[in-house]
Amino acid sequence: AEKFGFGKTATAEEIAGWDIDIRPDGLGLPPGEGSVSEGEALYEQLCATCHGLFGEGEGRWPVLAGGKGTLTEERPTKTVGSYWPYASTLFDYIRRAMPFTAPRSLTDEQVYHITAYVLYLNEIVDDEFVLTHENLAQIEMPNKDGFFVDPRPDAQNTRCMKDCADPKTMKIEGTLKGITPVGHFIEGADAPAASHEGQEELEREK
Amino acid sequence: AEKFGFGKTATAEEIAGWDIDIRPDGLGLPPGEGSVSEGEALYEQLCATCHGLFGEGEGRWPVLAGGKGTLTEERPTKTVGSYWPYASTLFDYIRRAMPFTAPRSLTDEQVYHITAYVLYLNEIVDDEFVLTHENLAQIEMPNKDGFFVDPRPDAQNTRCMKDCADPKTMKIEGTLKGITPVGHFIEGADAPAASHEGQEELEREK
């Protein structure tokens, strides 16, 4: 088909500024390197308030380390070390989104340092390790073989119309009480109940 | 079909309060009467500021009288006398909607008086006339035969695809300038241009 011809050709320089993504095979990595030791200082300064000194997560903020072997447990802890299949994802995510309140504020070198340190916190590299654009793709993550392509549809229901279940063995479980925001069921409390702050207040008053 | 049975039966009293409509045959008229002479005082007090002492309309408010014989003219004046087919419509409308700022504020008797007076302003009744629930339906309005049921579709176009008009005899007329609100075409004047007041200001500035 004839092209519309709208828009302008992107220059290499324009692309370079926005092309921040990294792939497992290392494609996209900027040249550079970073050490666990320099990462420690940066992490403690920029990340630890939320994610904890050891990646254990402060309060309700995400846990970054630990949880190995918990994936089959009742309450799995999914972390960089226990769950993530590729180290590239860590570099990519820190560079695109962290620290939370100041995304895109780190230099590439800082990202290398901090990535190295978070890998260290997860016992994936030792404290001497220097992460580079050349060795990142070679790092083997503990859960690298933990993923497979979605096989759905998996559950096979049929359109049964009669005697589809046995009423005698049926078990009916009610709702866990006290966990839903119900502020808006209270007369006059509608608007505040919709927000985090308003809800918390209402929950306290219960 | 089975009825849903929702809602409650309306009582005669409930219906009476809301059943305000009048028909050409007089159906719906409340018992009562009103005179041109008493209507004059009421009209001058309650209606004339907008509609003019003689129904000629103040400023841009509606004209209520005059205009007879203008319906075939370039600029017809459609009034109670020149256009309306039934007197019942006048009683009905005054009772349901006038005076503009205080609808449903008149007593039935006041509506009779004022209706009589507006008919008088239109030279449909004389100054001695007393309008009653019994004679209203008999009043013959000048334009009573002026209406016929919509005969559309009237214009018959066809789906011509080629040589459908003669470009040589085509007359193209442009827009009358200065009449459209164009305030919103002026940079930064968007919101006020949307209102009556804002628009008037912008028009003045032009």
Added chain:
Amino acid sequence: GGVAGTVFASKAAASSNLPPMEPTWGKMLGHGVVEYPYGQPSKYESHVVRRTVPWLTAESISSISMSPLHDLKGIITPNGLVFERYHAGVPQIDPEEHRLMIHGLVERPIIFTMEDLMRFPSVSEIKFIECPANGGMEWKGAQMEALQFTHGMLSCCEWTGVPLRVLLDEVGIKPEGKWILAEGADGAHMSRSIPLEKALDDTLVVYAQNGEMLRPEQGYPLRLLNPGWEGNTSIKWLRRLEVGDKPWYHREETSKYTDLMPDGRARKFSFVQETNSVITNPCPENPIKNSGLIEIEGLAWSGRGRIKQVDISFDGGVSWVPANLKGLVLSKSLTRFSLVTKWNGQPWLLQSRAIDETGYVQPTLKQLREARGGNSIYHKNSIHTWKVANNGEVTNVQIS
């Protein structure tokens, strides 16, 4: 040909928000969820609003505003931009105290609460509503310099409510019943006579629009909807329906909403909004800014049913080419049409011509004037012309 988008280009050049730079909004956090429990448009869209033509009416209380058709996409009009027409302003009705009374020639007169009405099985339908005065300022000549004013008394929503026929079944119409008077609860107590045939066909008693309860301007909490008929019959703030054996000839069906012919006689009960269409891109508000491929786009609608075909003319109606209908093609709903072509600075006299499923062809202005003269105010559904100049500017013209 083509106008350079100069404002646009210069602002952008000075900005550090463009590639390769990281825009400021990429380096910070925005506001969180339920900061606005009920959301609003971006501040950059503040020009997308309803507008009025002040000289049309003495004041704004009994007046009209128009939808910004030139800024709308698809067929749904968002609730905030649905055109307004009031006769006594917008009443603030408490839904718990609103009632619908149905009485007259019925077996059992009933008063419904909103809760009662919402218990009935509901239907949801996408339908346009148009004021019969839409375009009425143009009978005697081109007057309006923008699409919003030539065609903006027109909107289209998904309406939810109860078929009137279901409610009439509930009260039981007596055999003599032939007409229905519908009345509003606002200060105008707007009233219109509706033939029973329509009421039993597709009239709805509506409480919601585009998924949420009606907006106050649209009759909250209850309105009538007569699909495809002049908007005025779709009584807002509906409070009463009376069944009778004859029409009422009230003010809105005699003094107003009748169509005066050149011989001094007038058409009454001119209900249907006949087949109509208009090009929305380009239009006076959307001039052509660049040469090259362009999508000519527009809206077609018919109170008579579905749109079957829209044709486009570039030469003021001498020759025509078929356009494509795109998206949903629903009965008595706005329908989008489209034609991709090229513009290289040539002047155009752009027209669209809609044809509905009954074969009715949208008429020319000349044909309408021949049939009705210039004083009938309402129902002007003629083919509309935009003049495209070689600099891309678009103006409203009339061809005769």
Added chain:
Amino acid sequence: GGVAGTVFASKAAASSNLPPMEPTWGKMLGHGVVEYPYGQPSKYESHVVRRTVPWLTAESISSISMSPLHDLKGIITPNGLVFERYHAGVPQIDPEEHRLMIHGLVERPIIFTMEDLMRFPSVSEIKFIECPANGGMEWKGAQMEALQFTHGMLSCCEWTGVPLRVLLDEVGIKPEGKWILAEGADGAHMSRSIPLEKALDDTLVVYAQNGEMLRPEQGYPLRLLNPGWEGNTSIKWLRRLEVGDKPWYHREETSKYTDLMPDGRARKFSFVQETNSVITNPCPENPIKNSGLIEIEGLAWSGRGRIKQVDISFDGGVSWVPANLKGLVLSKSLTRFSLVTKWNGQPWLLQSRAIDETGYVQPTLKQLREARGGNSIYHKNSIHTWKVANNGEVTNVQIS
């Protein structure tokens, strides 16, 4: 049986706004046109808002809010009530400075302005968007006491934009191109890998919703829309599309949006929102207030195509009766179903079960748990149960 509507009745009895009295709003003028150039809901509807579950996330900036499905009608979600999901809050983007860059394995990388994008021929389609975590709090047990929280991460709009395939044609994909990375301009720079097959099928690059420009919360001025796929893939504030030969395995497709199975392994690229349904009347927010006829009503949807059939059970899934689909039945859109029946105070275990055009039958919770355990968080599309007590109260229960 049935609960008396006591609040309602008592307020009304004390009022002088009821027949035979003339309500106050019938005796005065309301506000005029363009008092609100952009309109708002009635003040009596202030309870119809998005709501969040505060304990789900640490704060509101990276969080979610839910649509009030129990108050919605038809299939369109009004823009103000579309559910929200942000990872770095809502950026305030100047549309004149927003750019979409398409590059990677392409013949010619292009940067588009919004104006460029809006010049392409547009399409408008009604599609639902659902967060794959919708209902996710219920994997291990019934936790949420209201429909808004069990199913409200779901909305449906008419979206307008350009098919991604058209833009990909414009840049020219190289033969090795198989995946596309989509990236947002917000602080999260949210990124997802989309298989080229989907991109060439029905993915849209969207700038408008329900007739007007996108709301800030929905990606103003530009977003991706992958119809029927998990909402997270429909990147908002879209700024970049890169064509590559392999997926990127970014944080949102590894750490998140993968489904952990009982054996400790996890499903990746679980894109489709499978066929689902829920009853919206009655529901916890809409208890049954009266005995007699009642319309059981609900919503069904499928990321796999059109809804073909919905069945309803009153006894917790032992026996089923077919419901009717009402209104538009569109692919990957919300679809309404309805069944009129009688309630006289009998307890119900109400369920709905949707079947799509491919024959897929919405599974039971037991079947889903058997297939996936209790830790997979996402894609919980099982048959939902409302328990109706003999006083009409409705609660969320689970049957096993």
